[in-house]
Amino acid sequence: MLQLPIFISAESCSFSKKRLRALFLSTFFEHRFEKQYDKGAYYLNLKGNQPMEHTTSDGRILVMTAVEGEREAVLRGLKGDTRFVVELAGVGAPSAAASTALALAAAGDYRLVISAGIGGGFVEVAELESVVVADAIIAADLGAETAEGFSSVDELGFGSSRIAVNVATAQRFVQALRAAGQTAVAGPILTVSTATGTAATAEQLAKRVPGAAAEAMEGYGVAVAANRLELPTMEIRTISNAVGPRDRAAWRIKEALQALEAAFSTLTEVI
């Protein structure tokens, strides 16, 4: 069960102040949390039986993009659909996790969190200007180098580098995108700290994550924040470049942003 400490120690404040703060916080989170006192501190526990998948149409959908150009493309596609809120994550997973956590803390009525933007596509899996919908979100370079090669945080025993998504939802969305005329595939989307710039790294990553479809830099951070609140996550990337030797001049950013706009237009029709 998710448990959020609310930092009220018995030593640090009087009983009445303690109760007041706990009352305020538990009212703020009342639909999702229940209060528990344990060893001198209050905790907010996520109530049981929360729907992990967005089977309900109640609540809004938070979309996080790294940069403003991506945010504008998503907003164009949404055409003013008020079910969605689109916020900036910043570039990279740490900034994305912090931004997403702040956005989720500011409003308690989200039912789904989406990491979206352009990304690199693995050759022969995701072509330029196509859409990749994550069937798993994987922090592909979170771990340690060893004499035997890369060890993930999972192998090191420090947590999980993989965040699950609702695969059926991802596949359904891919079908809808194809029906709307876009090239789309469901597959693992890797989150990396350093965008791949050589064929050797592309090969290593493809070996590390069989079936890897795309890479970007924020998905895992967004998903970690959503996951802490037991909110379901999606990642949607449109392919601006191939994962491999860096050739920024060849990136199809404009076309990928147009594909992103079209993908979100379709999303409003099927979600």
Ligand SMILES: O=C(O)c1cccc(C(=O)CC[C@H]2O[C@@H](n3cnc4c(=O)[nH]cnc43)[C@H](O)[C@@H]2O)c1
């Ligand atoms: O220059 C522009 O006009 C422009 C407009 C929109 C977006 C950008 C970006 O550079 C976005 C950075 C963002 O893109 C992801 N990304 C794209 N390709 C890759 C890749 O091959 N490997 C990793 N990440 C990629 C990433 O999430 C960045 O945060 C520019």
